Amino acid sequence: MTEENKDSAANSSRRNFIKTTALAAAGFMIVPRHVLGGKGFLAPSDRLMVAGVGVGGKGESDLERIYSGGKSEIAFLCDVDDRRAAGSVKRFPKAKYYKDYRQMLDKEAKNIDGVVISTPDHTHAMIAMAAMQLGKHVYVQKPLTHDIFEARKLTEAANRYKVVTQMGNQGASGDGVRKLQDWLDAGRIGKVETVYCWTDRPVWPQGISWPTTGAAVPAELDWDLWLGCAPFKPYIDKMVPFNWRGWWDYGTGALGDMGCHLVEPPFRILGLDTPIDVQCSVGSVYVDEFKRGYFPESCPPSSHVIMTFEKTKKTKGNLEIHWMDGGIKPERPEELEANEAFGSNGVLFIGTKGKMMCDTYGANPRLLPLSRNAEDQTKVKTPLVEGGVDGHYRQWAEAAIAGYGKINLSSPFETAGPLTETLLIANLAIRGTDVRRTKADGNGFDYPGRDIKLLWDKQNLRVTNFDEVNQFVKREYRQGWSLGV
Template identity: 30%
Template structure:
């Protein structure tokens, strides 16, 4: 197994490796069907303890190590008490090196800008990886993650947990039975307030604060340029910055568009347009945005487009079939316009609703499927894939192209205007600046993670 070293040459920003759906490696020769999976955990702040509980609920996870750049934060201190036998690390590189033989799988629950190197290093070491959404912050990094999945043949899962819920099985069943057909347009929306909205017109990176004494602030940056500490970055505020996060769209698009993207075989768009940008900024995401994505005909399905709406007052248009209902701007979701049928859906595992009462009653009279069985949840699905019992539902080969759509939208939010995209070459055809944003150049000492 090839190890990542600083001697590996860095893959150039334009030389994207191709990614394809791959047969996932069976670990049944390493982990028996009755054994627990030894899990190493990266990132224990904020939502960490809750996601740990979700993995723990499966009954087949054994937590052997926890890693956080601040190993004395309140979340990891509580985790230490709960799992006293687990080893604690500050640097994930040291954890992977020292515990290689004791780790069966790695969970990556860190800020977006750090997903990539940890996931790449874990896969190169032969470890199955569960990585939060979106897979990475740049198009190139996602492309490399998909290529690494193919090369190293390990089980992978992106953390869009609704992709193992009822909406996943409903969308597949309704598409196969013809309930969903000829979709030509989707309006997707997330209109909740976001942390960076009150910051106004940000002119420069903030300065003047000190990082916690127990925190490795340099390591927190991962492969991105280092800057001064501020509470506007950590904890939790990193998502609003182009350097560190993917904004509202990267955060929520993976929970709202996932089944649409997979089952309608969308792949990559041929045009991305920022039709509305409220308070655009060079450093942080807009206060509100509307982004249009155009997709060509695919697999016998008609060309279609998606409009994404974020911002507290930037609401989508309401379908005629929605008349008389109350729109809840605090609940993210989508309207799907198919042949003779309009559907409303929420986020995560929320099932679709047929808006027309007459259409719904007609389909119900003809045996509309409304029960979709019992299945492992997203966390157990990953752990079972580590043992060779199941295939993951959101492997990088599936979640990677979805994540790439998300980061293309982030580029449109940053630049504005219409961007034409060549689905074959995976390059923009009308913007050199947009092509530059497809990849970042890692800072010194992190180049090796960009080589397969």
């Protein structure tokens, strides 16, 4: 929803949000931090002392947005790559700089209130867990973790250590997903039958073999620290800063990158839990005109995953969410005119009485046909986040200052954890397509995971009908690294 299209009801909701937050803050006695003490609690009069881990690229913009809220001090910076860190070092010259987050937490724990983690996927969990165990509030980039076990443990830890948590799927604070919620609650599309989510990602190499020739490690990069808990492999050119996303040891593919932005709207507004089953098909790469490539270390170039969820009050029955990446898209809705854009990234809700769509982050929500939007008078009932998407960062900082349980957040680990589990369960289906066995006669291989539906046991974190894929539920960390649980 654009600023010019917000009605007076939306503005009123924003004012109510501000008023409620201010009244809540006013209820605390303002005393110095050293008097209060205790884990996960700060005096409202204090600025949040923030440490950033992974401070280049997205990490730099995360810190800038948190700092711009006016209540945080960027006190410490940590990055394994001096080149990537240069922008943040220049922007926050008073911040003390480290390369190893473990040294930073060991030496500076008493001076840190919150930790912002914007590293590659494979190191999210162990950094966040180490910070939470010290009673530090954490803001972690999406996806929350690299594997399902980590997501479950971080969700449990946030409650155990009573710290304020937020995942970096900023669209969860946007106005768009709240408009979708209002439409759904008002019955504009009836009960939801099916949801389609699609993306043009990956925009990095996938479906390839690991390079046979290495490259010199840049002098500014500590490659061993970058690998962290992942298996040791020689450095390869252009892995940093972006192409790691397409390798299973470090990234989570297109689903991990974009799923937290695209699957989040239906997951939230339909009240979903983790899926009960998943199935998929993936795109192939051929090494020559007769032979299909086998690249188990790399995510596939495209995939179509179907996740089944149990019925909720907002769905007609059990719900299917279709995830499509690599340029695959669902059938164009018949309600769209020939020249009306469908979008390269989006979400389509199909209900018993109509359809609605949105873009990445839940942005640009619209009813179908588009002519319905001009006459829409649905009342704004879902509370808005002050600042919308940008308010996602300030929301975390203000909640950390107020203390655990005092301010509601858009994507605390309580909700971000199950969403991340959902996406990583879907990745099990994708990875399962590369599980291969030697044929009984010894001639060649077969791939038993390519044509089955995986049945998920939420309580025990395992697939019940194809055990070989359970190896991806929980990774084995490299010697010397631990999740700390």
